[in-house]
Amino acid sequence: MSLFQQTASEHLRSLESGDISSVELTRAYLDRIAEVDKKIGAFLRVDAQRAIDQAAQIDAKRRQRQPVGRLAGLPIAIKDILCQRGERTTCASRMLQDFRAPYDATVIARLRAADAVFLGRTNMDEFAMGGSTENSAFQLTRNPWNLERAPGGSSGGAAACVAARMAPLSIGTDTGGSIRQPAGLCGCVGLKPTYGRVSRYGLVAFASSLDQIGPLTNSVEDAALLLETIAGHDPLDSTSLDTPVPEYSQTVNQPLSGLKIGWVREHFGPGLDPEVESAVRAALGMYKSLGATLREISLPHSKYAVATYYVIAPSEASSNLARYDGVHYGYRTNEQDMLAELAAERRRLQEAGDQRGLDDLDPALVRMYRRTRAEGFGQEVKRRIMLGTYALSAGYYDAYYLKAMKVRRLIRQDFDRAFEQVDLIAGPITAEPAFKLGEMTGNPLAMYLVDLYTVSANLAGIPGLCLPCGRSKSGLPIGLQLQSPALAEERLLRGARMYEQATEWHKLQAPL
Amino acid sequence: MTDQLAQIVGYVDLLAEVDTNGIEPMAHAIEMANVFKDDKAATSLPRDETLANAPHHDERGYLVPAVLGE
Numbered sequence: 292m293s294l295f296q297q298t299a300s301e302h303l304r305s306l307e308s309g310d311i312s313s314v315e316l317t318r319a320y321l322d323r324i325a326e327v328d329k330k331i332g333a334f335l336r337v338d339a340q341r342a343i344d345q346a347a348q349i350d351a352k353r354r355q356r357q358p359v360g361r362l363a364g365l366p367i368a369i370k371d372i373l374c375q376r377g378e379r380t381t382c383a384s385r386m387l388q389d390f391r392a393p394y395d396a397t398v399i400a401r402l403r404a405a406d407a408v409f410l411g412r413t414n415m416d417e418f419a420m421g422g423s424t425e426n427s428a429f430q431l432t433r434n435p436w437n438l439e440r441a442p443g444g445s446s447g448g449a450a451a452c453v454a455a456r457m458a459p460l461s462i463g464t465d466t467g468g469s470i471r472q473p474a475g476l477c478g479c480v481g482l483k484p485t486y487g488r489v490s491r492y493g494l495v496a497f498a499s500s501l502d503q504i505g506p507l508t509n510s511v512e513d514a515a516l517l518l519e520t521i522a523g524h525d526p527l528d529s530t531s532l533d534t535p536v537p538e539y540s541q542t543v544n545q546p547l548s549g550l551k552i553g554w555v556r557e558h559f560g561p562g563l564d565p566e567v568e569s570a571v572r573a574a575l576g577m578y579k580s581l582g583a584t585l586r587e588i589s590l591p592h593s594k595y596a597v598a599t600y601y602v603i604a605p606s607e608a609s610s611n612l613a614r615y616d617g618v619h620y621g622y623r624t625n626e627q628d629m630l631a632e633l634a635a636e637r638r639r640l641q642e643a644g645d646q647r648g649l650d651d652l653d654p655a656l657v658r659m660y661r662r663t664r665a666e667g668f669g670q671e672v673k674r675r676i677m678l679g680t681y682a683l684s685a686g687y688y689d690a691y692y693l694k695a696m697k698v699r700r701l702i703r704q705d706f707d708r709a710f711e712q713v714d715l716i717a718g719p720i721t722a723e724p725a726f727k728l729g730e731m732t733g734n735p736l737a738m739y740l741v742d743l744y745t746v747s748a749n750l751a752g753i754p755g756l757c758l759p760c761g762r763s764k765s766g767l768p769i770g771l772q773l774q775s776p777a778l779a780e781e782r783l784l785r786g787a788r789m790y791e792q793a794t795e796w797h798k799l800q801a802p803l
Numbered sequence: 804m805t806d807q808l809a810q811i812v813g814y815v816d817l818l819a820e821v822d823t824n825g826i827e828p829m830a831h832a833i834e835m836a837n838v839f840k841d842d843k844a845a846t847s848l849p850r851d852e853t854l855a856n857a858p859h860h861d862e863r864g865y866l867v868p869a870v871l872g873e
Contacts, residue, residue, distance in 0.1 A: 393852045486832035500831045529838040598815040620856035655868035696828030752832020
């Protein structure tokens, strides 16, 4: 079997038995990146020499029979939004183009302690805002299954690199679907854990009450392995949950008996592509044949989820992104040009005798902020900052932000009621398979509506997992989303693995 | 941009039709209150490392365009 048909868990067994060294494995993936990423554009930066050096150190530890970490010798790709000491951490933004993190995010520290090998940093929508990775300030990422199509986003690079077998493991982040949606469009496994399950310390903030870090992999078993490595309480993130982390990889292969699966009436409404619908219904049928009971349920407020999300997420973003001021770190506008521009404006106003204009003219510091932010942020980031500041402004706060926070509770209550009847909820991850690059760029609202099935999990704080469940006639992956109650990741992973073991979708490889 | 924003604001106006009487706003997915930690001094990043990312700085602090005395 080719190396690239193996999962990370299989690689780990080969590393442990000595059938392969970490240097060999890492070099194989680096070669694959060199060969394939020209077509895909998943990575923003790859540090081959550092990866090989790190792999050699782990091989030496193993040879000397020193204790090694849980992922010892496995290569991993990191979304360019997690701080890694000494590394550039750009969030695919001009604003942070040259920012070098002075410390490790907790997830990075845990991966380091687990002896994972860092391959490089993956592309994303700027500051994780978007669903196609087209909002990256630096490059496009293409879907490995069809190079004319988007990989999804915002963790598009993270999903494309595992789907194209350029990395066996990948870290993404999910604020409204940014792990699960690209996993669905690229045909891999993506898991957004319960809010608070994984520490956000060192994750560059987008919407702090929604952001979570999670795995993208080529099997459910690998997702279990990666989640148990990164999860757990962290005193540096006061929202991280102080509850024990189960050994997900030890139980993931145990099927669930008496499983009750809910399918949501509202998820099968108009707009759902017939091919997606039939693949998802076939997956439900597969669960039935595996002994699960199916039950139709309702999440009556699901039609408000996108609107709720696009009030709350931009509001939090507008506040979080206020830190990019051109002073403490990141981009600053060219100061000489800025001062010359101001001087010219002042002269013009003086010549015109416009005292009002002179009174209103920006002080130099304010003009510096304005130009820095105008030049440093892309269109989508600006759009969301404006939406957020609008929703939070006096006079509109009650109608938008406060209202959205109340609807958020109703959405959560829908899930609480549903999970009194069922163990897991299964449904589509997106209404359609991967869309064409450029297809949505002029229509942000249409792009937002792609998040229909994913944003509720973030609003409710519950975990969601996407795994492949079919192919469209044109050969594009179709994803199945499973959701569980908060902190029931063990059940979620076991339920997903049952389906995976009974099907072959996860073994299909993109034709590259 | 203005048209796009108007379209989005028009869409989120959908929330107005939801009856939220008596519903408490939910600010966080997992509601916790008063997470304390011990009041212990710990080391912070050294000043030079903190300043290293600043677009304009000297050895002691951040530099910005003149604020006073223009």
